[in-house]
Amino acid sequence: MKLLFKTILKHYLKYITKFVLFIRRPTIIVVAGSTNKPFVRDEIKRVLEAAGKSVRANPKNFNTEIGLPLAVLNLPSGYNSYKNWLPIIFKTWAKILSKNFPEFFILMLGTSDPGDIKYLLKIVKPKIAVITDITQRYLEGFSDLDELVGEYEYLVKKLPSQGLLVLNNENNRIKNLSKLTKIKTVTFGVNNKSDFSVAQITKTSQGQLATIEHGDKKKEYEINRFGLHHIYAFMIGLIIKQYVSQEEFQDSK
């Protein structure tokens, strides 16, 4: 019974969400990878909101077949309770007509089994994809690392020609993903072969001072969090900010 309910719920949420996104047509940015997704999601949200955009991102771990549609529809989970799910199911209809619909979605995509990304991409059509890292985390659902990487390859191939791909240049598996597409690709990392690279990091009592290089420009930023992953998240924020403002400039011409 539980399995039947879950299957019906999954398909119901999928089609409602597809319908809402088809009508509203927001810009969708997806964040995929084994680590660092929540920090990247938060940084992109911060950057876009600071630029005056309306943004919605998935809360907590809402990044799977049921969580992702809930994130788009801005609804809570009923977890394991039929009673909790009933009002949520009714509320999905109100979301179709809701006036409060954002311009941008930042959605983390989770993958723990083969085909997860393919399923999620049947619901959302991203314009921008960020791949943070690929590690052995969540590998247990796959036969080997190649099969896990295949999930991200599918994502890259599904991006539209005018889209953007943001890749971690420190991971060879991720670097190779750029060969699968001709769309604009921007890389980040510690090494100076990346489009955005970290030239220097100084730890302070309040966080980190990071000198970031991009082209012939070099600038020091204060990041009030600890750990390299926050510098990566910050660079991704810079990349998205630059891309969105360039797009706006193109549109206004």
Place this chain on the structure above:
Amino acid sequence: MFNRTKNLQLSTIKQIELRASRYPDCVSLAQGVPSFDTPNCIKRRVEKALKRGVVAKYSLSPGLPELRELIEVELAKENMFYDWQNEIIITAGTIEGITATILAITEPGDEIIIPEPTYTSYREVIALAGCKSIFVPLNEEKGWSFELGSYEKAITPKTKAIFYCNPNNPTGTLYAKKQLLGLARLAEKYNLFLISDEVYKDFIYGPGRGFFSLAEIPELRKRLIRIYGFSKAYAMTGWRIGYLHSDESIVGEILKVHDCLVTCAPVISQYAAMGALEMGESDIKKFNLIYEQRRELICSRLDRLKHIFSYVKPESSYYVFPKIKINNPDSWKFALDLLDNIQVAIVPGIAFGPNGEGHVRMSFGRNEKDITEAFNRMEGYFKKIK
């Protein structure tokens, strides 16, 4: 032989529990264990991990990356910023975190200052490390608060750390921000570590009461080790799972000891902790409301025994620490009298330090039925011996 262990004692709480187990009809307000079972959402998360076959192997020594990442996110919501890759260790309960910390930061002969009365096992861990506990009494007249002047007086060249439990077990005191900042100033002045055990921080009573941790102050990150456990908040005492965090320069050293002690925290419990953080928020709120009702119940029953007990109403945790209002009270004898005569188990105050003598600890982690039955028995007993 046994030079390291000969002066260690099995904690008084455990001695009382052992003795109480001889009485089948015993009602225990002794153990600091929640009456609830672990929430279903946590069990489901564990079932899923079991089915996926991911719990049989060791994790990395500091813990599963996904759990540490989740903890970083949760800490940030409480204004504490730590790098999950280098500054967070998942431990086998708080006591393993405490042991690893003390073994890492001290040398034999060092002194550690402890506000007391406080949790019994601290002093045994300190003794195990070859160090000495220096007890500084809390002021009962001022609601079991710190007397900062006494701490400064207790500091010697051998002092390595000040180790406190906030909210405090057994008094249920929530230390004021101003007092904690005073401790931090002392730590800065005398170059001391601060160890903060915050295992009860989720149970705070009364409107508008917030919780402040010194770990919110970035300037203290190279001085402060904060320890937290899932046991109390999520009714998970049997899972033995917690975590600690501090600056990477300290955590790197603690990790070496943690690796020697346990290799890694039990992986199945790490998945349970993930379930707790992902889905357990509403259960904590529910537990908090129930404990608040039980606090009112236990306080109203203590009020009916005003000739026997006086008490400071706890602001947090699930303990009350009443004073025994008889001449020269011996808390150990008092607790044994109750256990042997009416089969009510409580913990003698002396277990929590010299300043705890003359008091007993009662837990309202137990359910209403147990609290009511224990007090019915006590009322009958005290009437008889009047």
